[in-house]
Each structure stands twice: as C-alpha cells, then as structure tokens.
Amino acid sequence: MAAMGKRTLKRSSLAEHWFPALGTVAAIFGYIFLVLPSLIVIPMSFGAGSELVFPPRSYSLELYRQYFQESTWMAVTGQSVKVGLATMAASLVLGFSAAYGISRTDFRGKGLLTVFLLSPMFMPHIAMALAMYLYLSRLGLVGTTYGLVAAHTLVTVPFVIVTAFAGLRYVDRNLELAAATMGAGRLRIIWKVVLPLIVPSIVVASLFAFLLSFDEVVISYFISSVQSETLPVKMYSSIHWEISPVLAAISSLLTVLSFGACVAMSLLQRNDQ
Amino acid sequence: MIAFIVPLAVFFAAFFVLPLALVVLASLFDPVLTGSNYQEVFTSALYLRVLRSTLEISGLSTIVTLLIAYPVAYHLYKQPPRQRTLLMTLVLLPFWTSILVKSFAFTVLLGQDGIINNIARALFGPDTALKLLFNRPGVIVGMAHYLLPFMIFAILTSLLAQNRDLRRAAEVMGAGRLKIFRSITLPLSMPGIIAGCLICLVLSLGMFVTPALLGGPKDMMLANLVEMHVRQTLDWGLAAALAVLLVIMTGALSAIISHVRGGGLGSHG
Numbered sequence: 229m230a231a232m233g234k235r236t237l238k239r240s241s242l243a244e245h246w247f248p249a250l251g252t253v254a255a256i257f258g259y260i261f262l263v264l265p266s267l268i269v270i271p272m273s274f275g276a277g278s279e280l281v282f283p284p285r286s287y288s289l290e291l292y293r294q295y296f297q298e299s300t301w302m303a304v305t306g307q308s309v310k311v312g313l314a315t316m317a318a319s320l321v322l323g324f325s326a327a328y329g330i331s332r333t334d335f336r337g338k339g340l341l342t343v344f345l346l347s348p349m350f351m352p353h354i355a356m357a358l359a360m361y362l363y364l365s366r367l368g369l370v371g372t373t374y375g376l377v378a379a380h381t382l383v384t385v386p387f388v389i390v391t392a393f394a395g396l397r398y399v400d401r402n403l404e405l406a407a408a409t410m411g412a413g414r415l416r417i418i419w420k421v422v423l424p425l426i427v428p429s430i431v432v433a434s435l436f437a438f439l440l441s442f443d444e445v446v447i448s449y450f451i452s453s454v455q456s457e458t459l460p461v462k463m464y465s466s467i468h469w470e471i472s473p474v475l476a477a478i479s480s481l482l483t484v485l486s487f488g489a490c491v492a493m494s495l496l497q498r499n500d501q
Numbered sequence: 502m503i504a505f506i507v508p509l510a511v512f513f514a515a516f517f518v519l520p521l522a523l524v525v526l527a528s529l530f531d532p533v534l535t536g537s538n539y540q541e542v543f544t545s546a547l548y549l550r551v552l553r554s555t556l557e558i559s560g561l562s563t564i565v566t567l568l569i570a571y572p573v574a575y576h577l578y579k580q581p582p583r584q585r586t587l588l589m590t591l592v593l594l595p596f597w598t599s600i601l602v603k604s605f606a607f608t609v610l611l612g613q614d615g616i617i618n619n620i621a622r623a624l625f626g627p628d629t630a631l632k633l634l635f636n637r638p639g640v641i642v643g644m645a646h647y648l649l650p651f652m653i654f655a656i657l658t659s660l661l662a663q664n665r666d667l668r669r670a671a672e673v674m675g676a677g678r679l680k681i682f683r684s685i686t687l688p689l690s691m692p693g694i695i696a697g698c699l700i701c702l703v704l705s706l707g708m709f710v711t712p713a714l715l716g717g718p719k720d721m722m723l724a725n726l727v728e729m730h731v732r733q734t735l736d737w738g739l740a741a742a743l744a745v746l747l748v749i750m751t752g753a754l755s756a757i758i759s760h761v762r763g764g765g766l767g768s769h770g
Contacts, residue, residue: 241677243679244677244678244679244680247677247678247679247682248678251572251575251576252576254572254573255572255573255575255576255577257569257572258569258570258572258573258576258649259573259588259591261569261646261649262573262591262592262594262595262646262649262650263591263594263595264606264610265595265598265602265603265606265607265610265646266594266595266598266602266606268606268609268610268616269602269605269606269609272609280609281614282609282615282616282619321508322508322509322512323509325505325506325508325509326505326506326508326509326510328505329502329503329504329505329506330506332502333502333503335503341506341510343759344513345509345513348517350703350751350752350755351748351751351752352706352707352724352744352747352748352751353707353709354707354709354723354724354727354728354744354747355521355524355707355727355744355745355747355748356520358524358727358731358740358741358744359520359521359523359524359744360516360520361731362520362523362524362527362737362741363516363519363520363523366523378512378516379516381512381516382512382513382516382517385509385512439597443599443600443601445599445600445601445710446709446710446724449728450728450731460599460601463599463601463605464601464710464714467601467604467605467608467714468713468714471605471608471609475605476605476609479599479601479602479605479606482598482599482602483594483598483602486594486597486598486599486602487594487597489597490590490593490594490597491590493593494586494589494590494593
C-alpha cells in the first residue's frame, strides 16, 4: 500500500513538473500554426520566375510588377475598393442611425427587432448568396455594382450596429438632455454632442465594414459578372483553376493590410478604455 | 426616434426578407408545387453523403480547433496584460486575413512540392509523398485555421472571467499547477469551451471556400452543393431546399449560443 502510494505521488509530481512546459510548447505550436500562412506568403512574393517554390531560388520584385502592370488585377482591385467604400458609407449611416434610434427609445418588440437586425451575422453566406442571386436576377441587378453594395451592406451592418451600441452606451444621456433643454433640436444634438463622443467607434466600425466587404467572396462570387468582379472573386477563380505565382504578391499586400488593421484596432480599443 | 430605425428596416425588408422569401418559395414551388425538393434532399444517396461529410468535417474541425486553441488561450490567460496584448496580435492577424490568402498559403504549404512534403523528404527519404491537399486532411487544416481565432476568443473570455481567489486558495493549500488546472481552471472554462465549439460548428456548417479549394470531390459540403446546383445544373429549387436546410441547422445552433451567452459572432467564409 505504502509503496503504491509513493509511486502515484511520484508520477503525479512528474506530471506536475512537466505540465507548465508542455503547455507552453503546445501554445507555441499554436502560435506558429496561426501565423504560418502569413509568414509563408511574404518570402514567396519576392521569388523570381514562374514557379512557386519555398524558399524561392532567387529574389526579385517580378511578381509585384506583374500585379501592378496587369490591368485585370488592377481593375478588380479598384472595384473592391469602390464597393468597400460604398458599403462602408451605407452601413455606417444605416447602422448608426438605427442603433441610435434603438438605444434611445423603448417599445414592444425592441429585443426582437435587434435580434432580427443582427441575424445576418449568423446566416451562412451561401444562403445569402443564393437569396441575393435569385432576388437580384428578378430585378435585373445581377452583375451590377449596386447589387454588390446592397449585399455587402447586409453583411456589414450587424457589425456596425454592435460597434455603435458599444459606443453609444458610454455617451452620458444627461448631456443630450442638457442640450435639449437649451433648445437644440434632435439633429443638432446628434451632430454637436453625440457624434463627437463616439468618434472611436465610428472609426472601428468603418474599418470593420470596409475590410469585411473587401474580403467578402461567396456572395460576390454569385452576384458579380466579369465586369463587376471583385478582387476576392478573381483570387478565388485563380486559386481554383491555376495557381498563378502573382497570388503570392497579392497575398502579401493583403497580409500587410490585415496587419495594419490589427494594429489600428488594438490602438483604438486602448484609447476607448 | 422610430424615424432613425426606419431606413434600415426598409433596407432589411427589401434586401433580406424578400430575398429569403424567394429562397423558401423556390424550395417549395420550383419547378412545381410539391415537397419533392425536400424529399429528394432526404432520400438521394448523393445528398445524404454530402450531408454526412458536412457534419463529419464540421465536427472534426471543431475538435481539432479546440485541441489547438485551448493551450493558446491558456497561455494568453497566464500572461501579464502587456504581453497578452502583444501575443493577441498573433491571433488577430489570421482573424483579419482573407480566407483566400490562407487558402493560397495552404496550397503552397501542403502541396506535393510544398514545404511540408519537402521537410518530410529530407527526414524520411526522397520517396516520401504525403497527400495533404485536395482531401480530408487539407480541408480540416484549412478549416481549423479559419476557426481558431473564434475558439481562442471564446475560451480566453471565460478564463479571464474566473475568480482568481479560487486559484490562490488552492495554491495556499498546496495544490500544484496541474492539480489546479484539472480541478479549477478547466471545469470553470467549460462554458467557454461549449460556446466556442457551437460557434465553430455554426461557422463550419456553411463553409464554402475551404472545401472548394483545399478539398477533393469527397469533401464536398452543403454549400458547395448549393453552388453546383446554381451554376452548373441550374436546379434552383434543389439549391434553395439545401440552403433552407442549412439555415435551419445553423439557426438552431445560433439560438443555443445566444441562450448560452448573449454574445455575437462573425462569419466571413
């Protein structure tokens, strides 16, 4: 009995001894896995020649030159920026005004309405893609930029609303009341009191909306045409049919963009607290 | 005040409710008024096989994600706030990275001449060829990578919400770190694990890009079948029935999630 007790004690203390180290090793493995794709595309993008090998045999800016000189890649990039900015504007206006309206009133079914307005977040993009495709083809809007902006706005608006709620929660309502007693109208109160106080959430929401639209692929794949194709759609077909090395350059540029977004977000959130 | 909500409500009526109504109508009436689309979905061997692989891939990638995510979340939880913020960048970067960049990177990493295979050849001889792409392992790796940040956020939130006095009490009474982990930290983080797994299931059930780019013909998921019907066989009624099925599945899971914790989630796959 005594010997067995001693052995289990020893084994458990051995496990105790190794547990922190094993945990750290597993975590490091996790971190490496997380950043591996981003780390791989950057050296690849400086490779020369037409084959994708890692590490590249020689280095050059050839793939970047290909990307910037190819008019079709430039066209789809321009289209993505255009759709992203329009989506950002539409979802900011619609999302912030709705969030303001909801947070400053009480009515029956308020909770239900909020759930409804956030529900596109939970919906598989493939279902929205099919819905938009069936709907826009009846309206004759398949392949148009309007259709893309409408669909992307539906995707981004819930995220804008969530961000707006978070920002509006910290606006002291007594300030609004004070402005109202001094005779300011509703729009003037919003413009002079509320908006200046929620600038950080507006910036976060704009970034969110733009990036979500800029990266959206499934819905755009269904409802865009050759003329209105966005960057992710062209990347999708390019990976699907033939993996072109120029994708390495594009992926690196997008990784830098994502990194910028990360840094901006964490700085803004720190300022928010 | 209601006037502020009206524009978005009108937008939702026009671009959310009506389109979804069209899908439901198409699933029931296209080509004729019958339940034949649904009947076919639940009886045809192809659909049942795709439904099964959808559930298998979603379940397996959620488990793999959990196994990789937990040590990372636990490590982040142990760090002082400054280091945690820095290390969080490693989680946030993939979160903000386009799924196409990731898919491209994985085709390069996992391919026949990819980095993994080159390392394997260096270690085990030149005849080694691991088949990691256009099959189940490829899809699972790609999906797990997409899901990881969501799982890590969910678990980290529940770890950080724990009362630290419990740990300190256990320490004072002489419990080692493993003992504390097993009897305090892990059980108390179960809500985070459950929420994280449910979120990952919702996100993976509707996955389209990863199975299309990293999987083979046997790894087709419901979303890929919807696309096939819309763009190749032009059978909108069946595509609609599949989409309705998918929305019901993810909707039910989402309802459980918001019941478990009142948080939101994002999806852009």
